[in-house]
Amino acid sequence: MAQETELTRLRDPFAPEDIEWRVQTAGEKNGKPWARVLAYVTNRAIMDRLDEVVGPANWQNVYKEGPAGGVICGLSVRVARSDGTSEWVTKWDGAENSDVEPVKGGLSNSMKRAAVQWGLGRYLYDLEEGWAQVHDGGRFSAKTKDGKWFKWDPPTMPEWALPKAQVASVDQLARIDALLSQVRNAKVAGGIRKRVAEGLTRAAADDAIRFLEARIAVETESQRAA
Template identity: 55%
Template sequence: RVVWRVQQSGFSKQGKPWAMVLAYMDNRAVQERFDEVFGIAGWKNEFKTAPDGGTLCGISVKFGDEWVTKWDGAENTQVEAVKGGLSGSMKRAAVQWGVGRYLYDLPTSFAQTSLEKTDDWNKVFDKKAGKNFWWNNPQLPSWALPQNPKVQNTKADFTEEEIPNPPKLYVVGKDKKE
């Protein structure tokens, strides 16, 4: 599941709204993807305090009888500091496993915008102009769309031969380097 957020927005000299948007994954997408690929008992996470006061997250995946862990960290956030630090560190640890890594390769996207309220579109309040406008989520490029929405391996019951080549963990899409 890909989520979009506005990075920058404004109005042109002609009064038309614009919004530059970024794609990201939320923490629920990370949890769902690991559940789909490894099953609920085939992965786990743990948290530690980072040296600078942020949060470190380790995501472990079970291959045979062995747990393999990859770590990453994040600072606590301005809003809901602890929750934001936990969520951010887990998303970053998931990228170590390949989940959502392709999102870094997406080009800058500008959303379709409207001054008229449009159902199912997102609302933005532009402080400088003092008014609202609406924007629609862009479409992902074809290389970032799922090639096969069904996950083949849903449990961590891999054979020894499969351990060196674990299944891909991308939230959606396919590694374009393959």
């Protein structure tokens, strides 16, 4: 059971692997596909966060049919008061049945929206408009309204939207800065600096360090050969 002050932990950012991205719109410009995407927290991550913060026995959800179809979810949390008592507090929200697996999708989406009422994943609404990174090596596939398939990866999450433990360390950023001073290709260096400014996870920082070290080795070898 959580004290009221502890419930603020429900608002903490989730790890990138707990975020799912859906294509909202997609098209093509000058022969190149583009996609605008939206971020959502997975239901599994929501349940894990509730278990962690308030305890498995101190939250529950109930469902009702919506007034115009769809599903309404009530997400209840047992809150401990300062006087030693406790009470169940319920927050409600709803969603329409989805196109794929309508009932299951409606239940899942209504729970996600009810969770936002408690602060879980609410920070995702503060993200700037999300544009997919479209390239041949993307992990996900989608198609434009004209039926052209393309591959894409999610946008890079800004530093403020990452768990503190996953943000690149000071030592990693210092190493990247030192390597950037040795890179001769201004375009390459500018691209890395942009990624650093947007915020890097520890894993992404390690990738950037390995890339820069390899780039410097290639440039050094080319200079010697010349």
